[in-house]
Amino acid sequence: MKKRLNSYLTVGLIITGLMLLITVIGTFWTPYVPTAMKYGRFQPPSWAHLFGTDNFGRDIFSRVLKGTGTTLAIALSTVSIGAVIGTLIGAVTGYFGGIVDDVLMRLNDALTAFPSFLLALLVVSLVGPGKKYSVVIALGLVFIPSFARVMRTEFAALRNRNYVTGARLMGASSGRILFVHLLPNTVRVLLPAFTIGFNNAVLAEASMSFLGIGVTPPDASLGYMLSEAQSMLKAGPWYALCTGLTIVLLVFGVGLIGEGLQAQEREVD
Numbered sequence: 428m429k430k431r432l433n434s435y436l437t438v439g440l441i442i443t444g445l446m447l448l449i450t451v452i453g454t455f456w457t458p459y460v461p462t463a464m465k466y467g468r469f470q471p472p473s474w475a476h477l478f479g480t481d482n483f484g485r486d487i488f489s490r491v492l493k494g495t496g497t498t499l500a501i502a503l504s505t506v507s508i509g510a511v512i513g514t515l516i517g518a519v520t521g522y523f524g525g526i527v528d529d530v531l532m533r534l535n536d537a538l539t540a541f542p543s544f545l546l547a548l549l550v551v552s553l554v555g556p557g558k559k560y561s562v563v564i565a566l567g568l569v570f571i572p573s574f575a576r577v578m579r580t581e582f583a584a585l586r587n588r589n590y591v592t593g594a595r596l597m598g599a600s601s602g603r604i605l606f607v608h609l610l611p612n613t614v615r616v617l618l619p620a621f622t623i624g625f626n627n628a629v630l631a632e633a634s635m636s637f638l639g640i641g642v643t644p645p646d647a648s649l650g651y652m653l654s655e656a657q658s659m660l661k662a663g664p665w666y667a668l669c670t671g672l673t674i675v676l677l678v679f680g681v682g683l684i685g686e687g688l689q690a691q692e693r694e695v696d
Contacts, residue, residue, distance in 0.1 A: 439685075439686070445676075449495050457493060460486075466484045468481075490652060491652070497649075498650065508563070508564075512567075513573065513574025522583070536572075539576075546565070562636075577616060623685055629681075633674055639654065649674050
């Protein structure tokens, strides 16, 4: 069983590491200028253009390098917003309970009841479409409720443990108990939730860009590139294949890490 669990984490870390390497490389170097339209329309994959070229004569591999970085940055920023704010809400409601729990969790339920995609559309329309920060803010708000509920459950389960009672008897403040004694013990739940949220954020950003309300040119995004590729499936199917495969690998690698962490935690329990 342990060998199987290690394989989840190992394969996931290898795939995710390769995707991160692509992101770092694309940040500082691309074989061609991603926006340059001078390499010939619909050139198939070759040594000169590993992923071929698109309908504007742009090198797809260079655009994938840039687009992966954009998608990754948006997903990490989005999930970080949801995790930080959701953890704070979950910590306060789970630890204190009472009227604080009732008020904050009712607000959380109201936010959850509102269709997440419509909420994201509303925020994007208010902030302004086509901007990275508008997508980050919109999706960040969407992810807050899920993190808040997960962390509330965990903090509520830990608040009556012996070490917490001992800390109270020694005069520790609520803030110290929450962030010194309880928060480190919630990491086992937070990390798998973060990986699941990351995958959802990647797919959500890709969906928004695919519909034309996410990242727009001149920024390269995997979702927007996939949207472009759908109109040229016959002339240049490699565009959709290479872009879609990049999204799948990114989601698959992080998903394996999350599965390995969850399975490992079940084994420990």
